[in-house]
Amino acid sequence: MDQSLLALPSDTWTSSAACLGLPPEAVFARRPAEAARALTACARCPVAQQCEETVAPESSWFDGVCAGRLWRNGRSVALVSRPRRRAAA
16 A cells, blocks of 8 residues: 555545554565565455555555555565475474
């Protein structure tokens, strides 16, 4: 979300955003570890589509979490999960 969206009236779609109340450093994070809370919130967000349409991360050089993805300079960041180690037999 663009930080200006935080100032929208409460009757907009943003009042239903799952990230509402998260600290800005989680929503506007540049690294996956810092964005984990916002990414988790996005996974259950009822307004993810409105978020992506409003923020338009691909055309706004957006940094942060929007619509379930982490963005850096308007590009979606690949989130690579580390393989789990198998327990020793």
